[in-house]
């Protein structure tokens with residue numbers, strides 16, 4: 226289903242792709258162009274992994290979708306709305322990074338609540354959402370903990386909870402497990418898939434590890450020659 230089946234008022238249309246890139250190119254100011262006419266379509270709730278050699282443009286692609294890198298050409302659509310001209314804060318994209326990037330001086334609960342502060346929620350509604358998210362990532366009761374007391378795996382689960390709290394239309398994950406040791410990575414890969422499925426989250430997941438990609442995602446793509454190609458099972 227193409228994403229341009231929105232009606233004239235810009236209303237969302239049932240069946241539109243959760244995320245669609247059409248001929249997207251990115252060029253850095255120095256002339257380096259890691260992405261050239263990239264096409265991608267994610268159905269609602271689909272989890273897609275993205276592999277590629279170091280420097281192939283994986284992070285650049287996520288950053289372009291989030292609005293952190295301008296497009297040299299092409300269009301990005303979410304659920305029938307063109308978003309590539311929208312500023313970062315208006316795009317319904319959550320991001321999770323390799324090192325979590327939690328706010329060190331906020332408690333766990335206030336980290337998770339961060340993306341809810343701009344929403345019109347009562348304090349009770351916000352607390353209830355934080356409790357729900359903590360339960361989802363298996364860390365119930367951690368709301369008042371300092372994030373500086375968390376293990377690496379716990380911190381990544383809180384980063385995931387924080388990114389999911391505002392119910393983003395698309396979640397972008399940039400090697401969220403790669404700073405963890407192998408056993409923990411395998412365990413969290415399974416949990417990550419469970420959490421994304423339980424919340425019916427559409428996700429694009431960057432990893433270096435083909436095995437991890439198949440554990441987390443419904444399908445896997447690879448950046449090669451500045452474009453996306455499917456990876457055979």
Ligand SMILES: Nc1ncnc2c1ncn2[C@@H]1O[C@H](COP(=O)(O)OP(=O)(O)OP(=O)(O)O)[C@@H](O)[C@H]1O
Nearest residue numbers: 253255257259277278279280281282283284285286
């Ligand atoms: N701000 C920038 N200005 C110029 N070139 C950049 C900039 N950011 C990234 N690049 C270049 O663009 C290419 C893609 O970088 P990117 O970080 O997207 O790769 P990656 O696939 O995520 O790599 P890795 O797996 O090592 O994290 C690289 O050659 C990189 O050097």
